[in-house]
Amino acid sequence: MNKMPKWADVILTPVISLVLAMAISAFVILAIGESPTVALTTMIDGALGSSYGWGFTLYYATNFIFTGLAVMVAYHASLFNIGGEGQAAMGGLGVALVLLSLPLPHWALALPAAMIGAALFGAAWALIPAWLQAKRGSHIVITTIMFNFIAAAALNYILVNLLRPVGSMDPASGRFPEATHLPKLSDMALALGFEWGKNTPVNISFFVAVIACVLVWLLIWRSRLGFEIRAFGKSEPAALYAGINPVRITVIAMLISGGLAGLMAINNVMGEAERLVLNAVEGAGFIGIAVALMGRNHPLGVFLAALLFGFLYQGGGELALWTSIPRELIIVIQALVILFTGALDNMVRMPLERMFLAMRKRGA
Amino acid sequence: MMQGGGRLETAAPAAIELRGISKAFGSVQANRDIYLRVERGTIHGIIGENGAGKSTLMSILYGFYKPDAGEILVGGRPLTIADSQTAIRAGIGMVFQHFKLVQNFTVLENIILGAEEGRLLRPSLSKARGVLRQLAKDYELNVDPDEVVENLSVGHQQRVEILKALYRQADILILDEPTGVLTPAEADHLFRILEGLRAEGKTIILITHKLREIMEITDTVSVMRRGEMVASVKTAETSPEQLAELMVGRKVLLNVQKVPATPGKPVLEVRGLRMVDAAGVERLRGIDLDIRAGEILGVAGVSGNGQTQLLEILGGYPEKGSTVTGKARVNGTPLPLSGAGCNAAERRRQGLGHIPEDRQVEGLIMDFAAWENVAFGYHDAPEYGRGPLMDRDAIRRDAEGKIARFDVRPPSCDLAARNFSGGNQQKIVVAREIERNPDLLLIGQPTRGVDIGAIEFIHKRIVELRDAGKAILLVSVELDEIMSLSDRIAVMFDGRIMGERLPGATTTGELGLLMAGVDPATAPTRDGTLPAHTP
Incomplete structure (x- = not known):
C-alpha cells in the first residue's frame, strides 16, 4: 500500500535533498571564486574534526532540539507555531527571573527551578495566540509571528530598564549566581578523567534535550493526550464526533509547544551566557521550523536534523573564520538546505515514489 | 442469454465498443480484458460494487487514463482517446458524480466554459442562450440561464452538467451515479430526460449501484466484478436477484x-x-x-x-x-x-453510540491505523489502559477481535483506514459502535x-x-x-x-x-x- 519502503521515506529522501542543496551551494561557492572542496573540508573539520568543534555543534543542536520539538508538537495538532523565537526569548526571561530572585544553593536545584520558569514563560507566551486561535479563529501563524516582535520589544525594554544592573552600559541582566552555573560537558569529562571539548558551551542541557525527545515521543505516540492531539490535527470534525474538545487541545498543544521552546533557555541563557542578553535566541526559533520539517515531525528525526543544523551553524562559523568566504554565504547554504528538505520535499519525493513503484511493478 | 466475454451481436456499428481493455495501477488490475458493446440509441447500465472498475473504465473512455491494452471503437471506428478533448470531439459527454461547475458563475457562463469562441464572451453567450432555449424545449431541461449555480438545487445543477455535454454536441452521455443526490421526484424527472434523449437517438451509459434504477430505465446492462466484465444482458431478461448475484459472486x-x-x-x-x-x-x-x-x-x-x-x-x-x-x-x-x-x-x-453520516470526515481518522480507529472516541475507556498512557496491546487485541467478527478485509490491524475499501471502512466504524452495546x-x-x-x-x-x-x-x-x-x-x-x-x-x-x-x-x-x- 505504501508507495515506497520506509527507509527510503525517512532516510533516502532527506539525504538526496541534502546532497542537492550541497551541490547548488558548491556552485555558489564556485561562482564567488572559492573552492567548494576547501569549504566543505573546513566545515567538517571545524564542526566535527575535534572535540572542540563537536562541543559547539552539540551546543547549537541542543537549542534546535528544543525549538524543533516545539514546532513538532504543535504541528501534530495541525498548528503551525512560528513563534518559537518569541517563546524561547520569554523562556530566557523566566530563567533570569528565577535565578536572579531565588537563592538557589546548587545547580541541581537551580536547573529544575529554571526549567519550570523557562517552560512557564514560554508556554504563557504561546497561550494568547492559542486562545485567540481556539476561541476567535485568529490564525496562529499570524499571531505567533506578531508575538515574536512583541517579545523582542518587551525584552528590550525589560533588559534596558528593569534587569540591567545599575551602572552597566550593557543591555543585559546581571550575572547569575556562581552556584547556579550548569556543569559543562567538558567539566563532566574531566571528572571522568579525560579531556573533551575544552572551552565549549555544551552543557548538561544537552541531556535534558535528549530526555525531552523521549518524553515527546511518549506523549505523541503513546499517551491519550497525544492520541487526541493527533486526531484533532488530522480532522477537526472527527475530533468533535469523538468528543475531543478543540479549544482544549489547541490550548494544551500550544502550551506544550511554547513550553518546549521556552526550555531552550536553560541551554543558551543558563548554560552558556549565564545571564540574559539581548537577542539571546539568535534565530534558533526559526531554525526549529526547518528542523521539525526535515525531521518529519518525529523526535528521532528532530534529533538528527538538529545535529545537522548544529553542524551547519558551527561549520559556517569556521568557514567565516578560516576562509575568505563571507559569513553570509553560510546563510545561503542553510537556506538551501531548508528549501530542499522543507519546501521542495515533494520535488525529491515524487520521482523517488515513481521509481519505487516502477521497480515494484517490474519485480511483481 | 449470457455470453462469454459479454458480447451481444448486432449488425449496425455500436455507439461504443471496447475490445480487450486492460488497465493496472501498480499491482492492482483495475480493468482486465474488458469487452463492451453499447448500441446506438439505448440506455446501457453498468453496475458493479465499489472498486469493481466501473469508474476506471469510464475514465479510460473519457481520456483520463490510457489503457495498457485493448482498443476503443466509437461509431465503428477505432479511436485513441488521449485526453478529454478527444473524447468530447468524438461526441462523448460525461456527467460526473461530483459536479464540475464553477459555483459563482451563472448557468450560461458554466455552459460555455471551455467552449468559448472568439475573444469576446458576448457572442458565445448569446449563441449558448439560443441553444439552451432549444434544448429546454426538446428535453424538459429547464434551468434559468442567468441564475448563479450556487443558488440552484442539486437536481438543477445536474441538469446544467447534462446541458454542458449536450451543448458540446455529445451523442453519447455517460452518467456516473446520477441519482445519489436526488429526491425520488428529481430522479424520476432525470429519467424522463434520459428517455427523451434516447428517443432522439442519443446513447446513454448509466453507472449506478442501484438495482432498481437499472431495472427501471436501462435497455441492456453490463455487470462488473473485480475488474472484469462478468456479463452483459438485456434488462428485460434478468432480475435484480440475478444481477446482485453476478455483482457479488454469491447469493445475496x-x-x-x-x-x-x-x-x-x-x-x-x-x-x-x-x-x-x-x-x-x-x-x-x-x-x-x-x-x-x-x-x-x-x-x-x-x-x-x-x-x-x-x-x-x-x-x-x-x-x-x-x-x-x-x-x-x-x-x-x-x-x-x-x-x-x-x-x-x-x-x-x-x-449513546453513533455511526456518523460521513465516515471519512467524522467516523475515522483516515491516516490512523485500523486499531487506532477502533479506539477512536473510546480512547478514554479504562480497558484501553489506565493512567495517561494507552495500552496498545489491549487495543490491538480488541481491534483484532472486532475486525474478525465483522469480517473486515484485509484483516490487518496496522493498515491505515484510507487503505480499506469504503465498505470495510464502514465495517470498522459499525464494529466499534455496535460492539459497545x-x-x-x-x-x-x-x-x-x-x-x-x-x-x-x-x-x-x-x-x-x-x-x-x-x-x-x-x-x-x-x-x-x-x-x-x-x-x-x-x-x-x-x-x-x-x-x-x-x-x-x-x-x-x-x-x-x-x-x-x-x-x-x-x-x-x-x-x-x-x-x-x-x-
Whole structure:
C-alpha cells in the first residue's frame, strides 16, 4: 500500500535533498571564486574534526532540539507555531527571573527551578495566540509571528530598564549566581578523567534535550493526550464526533509547544551566557521550523536534523573564520538546505515514489 | 442469454465498443480484458460494487487514463482517446458524480466554459442562450440561464452538467451515479430526460449501484466484478436477484430478514427541538421524536433538510455558533443540548453510540491505523489502559477481535483506514459502535458508498442490535434502506417531521411526496410532477 519502503521515506529522501542543496551551494561557492572542496573540508573539520568543534555543534543542536520539538508538537495538532523565537526569548526571561530572585544553593536545584520558569514563560507566551486561535479563529501563524516582535520589544525594554544592573552600559541582566552555573560537558569529562571539548558551551542541557525527545515521543505516540492531539490535527470534525474538545487541545498543544521552546533557555541563557542578553535566541526559533520539517515531525528525526543544523551553524562559523568566504554565504547554504528538505520535499519525493513503484511493478 | 466475454451481436456499428481493455495501477488490475458493446440509441447500465472498475473504465473512455491494452471503437471506428478533448470531439459527454461547475458563475457562463469562441464572451453567450432555449424545449431541461449555480438545487445543477455535454454536441452521455443526490421526484424527472434523449437517438451509459434504477430505465446492462466484465444482458431478461448475484459472486439477500419489533420502554424522547445555525437560519423547527427499546425509527428525507443537525445535536456536537432549544432525554436522563455537558464523550458515557453520516470526515481518522480507529472516541475507556498512557496491546487485541467478527478485509490491524475499501471502512466504524452495546444507536447513512455484500452484513448487525432490545435512530437518504430496516418511518423536510408512517402501510410514492414537503393526506394529489425542491 505504501508507495515506497520506509527507509527510503525517512532516510533516502532527506539525504538526496541534502546532497542537492550541497551541490547548488558548491556552485555558489564556485561562482564567488572559492573552492567548494576547501569549504566543505573546513566545515567538517571545524564542526566535527575535534572535540572542540563537536562541543559547539552539540551546543547549537541542543537549542534546535528544543525549538524543533516545539514546532513538532504543535504541528501534530495541525498548528503551525512560528513563534518559537518569541517563546524561547520569554523562556530566557523566566530563567533570569528565577535565578536572579531565588537563592538557589546548587545547580541541581537551580536547573529544575529554571526549567519550570523557562517552560512557564514560554508556554504563557504561546497561550494568547492559542486562545485567540481556539476561541476567535485568529490564525496562529499570524499571531505567533506578531508575538515574536512583541517579545523582542518587551525584552528590550525589560533588559534596558528593569534587569540591567545599575551602572552597566550593557543591555543585559546581571550575572547569575556562581552556584547556579550548569556543569559543562567538558567539566563532566574531566571528572571522568579525560579531556573533551575544552572551552565549549555544551552543557548538561544537552541531556535534558535528549530526555525531552523521549518524553515527546511518549506523549505523541503513546499517551491519550497525544492520541487526541493527533486526531484533532488530522480532522477537526472527527475530533468533535469523538468528543475531543478543540479549544482544549489547541490550548494544551500550544502550551506544550511554547513550553518546549521556552526550555531552550536553560541551554543558551543558563548554560552558556549565564545571564540574559539581548537577542539571546539568535534565530534558533526559526531554525526549529526547518528542523521539525526535515525531521518529519518525529523526535528521532528532530534529533538528527538538529545535529545537522548544529553542524551547519558551527561549520559556517569556521568557514567565516578560516576562509575568505563571507559569513553570509553560510546563510545561503542553510537556506538551501531548508528549501530542499522543507519546501521542495515533494520535488525529491515524487520521482523517488515513481521509481519505487516502477521497480515494484517490474519485480511483481 | 449470457455470453462469454459479454458480447451481444448486432449488425449496425455500436455507439461504443471496447475490445480487450486492460488497465493496472501498480499491482492492482483495475480493468482486465474488458469487452463492451453499447448500441446506438439505448440506455446501457453498468453496475458493479465499489472498486469493481466501473469508474476506471469510464475514465479510460473519457481520456483520463490510457489503457495498457485493448482498443476503443466509437461509431465503428477505432479511436485513441488521449485526453478529454478527444473524447468530447468524438461526441462523448460525461456527467460526473461530483459536479464540475464553477459555483459563482451563472448557468450560461458554466455552459460555455471551455467552449468559448472568439475573444469576446458576448457572442458565445448569446449563441449558448439560443441553444439552451432549444434544448429546454426538446428535453424538459429547464434551468434559468442567468441564475448563479450556487443558488440552484442539486437536481438543477445536474441538469446544467447534462446541458454542458449536450451543448458540446455529445451523442453519447455517460452518467456516473446520477441519482445519489436526488429526491425520488428529481430522479424520476432525470429519467424522463434520459428517455427523451434516447428517443432522439442519443446513447446513454448509466453507472449506478442501484438495482432498481437499472431495472427501471436501462435497455441492456453490463455487470462488473473485480475488474472484469462478468456479463452483459438485456434488462428485460434478468432480475435484480440475478444481477446482485453476478455483482457479488454469491447469493445475496436483497431484503432484510427481520421479525416484527417488540418495542419496550421509551429510550429516546425529543420534544420541541429547534436549532438556529450561526448564519441565523432555522435548521430544525420543532422536532418531536420517540424511540423505544427494540425498535428502529427510520428518518427519511432528502439530504440537507435537518437530518445532519439532528444527528449532530443528539451526538453531542451541535454546529459551532448555533443555538439549540428544546428537550431530549435518554432513558429518562436529560441530554444537555448546550454548554459543557454537551459533548460526544459525555454522550457515550450516557449509553449513546453513533455511526456518523460521513465516515471519512467524522467516523475515522483516515491516516490512523485500523486499531487506532477502533479506539477512536473510546480512547478514554479504562480497558484501553489506565493512567495517561494507552495500552496498545489491549487495543490491538480488541481491534483484532472486532475486525474478525465483522469480517473486515484485509484483516490487518496496522493498515491505515484510507487503505480499506469504503465498505470495510464502514465495517470498522459499525464494529466499534455496535460492539459497545449502546442503549441508543444513532446511524447516519450506514451504507453510503458501501458495496452490496457489506450492506447486507451491516443491515443484519443493525437488526441484531434492535433484537437485543436497543433503540436505533436511522437516518438515510436511501428510501429502500429506510423501507426495509425501519419499524416506523418519520419523514423530514425543511427542519420538520412531515409525518410518520409504518413501512407496511406506505409506499415510496407517498414518502417521496412527504420528502418534497407535500402531505398527500392534505394536499391535492398531483401527477407526480412536483417542482424540484429549492432550499
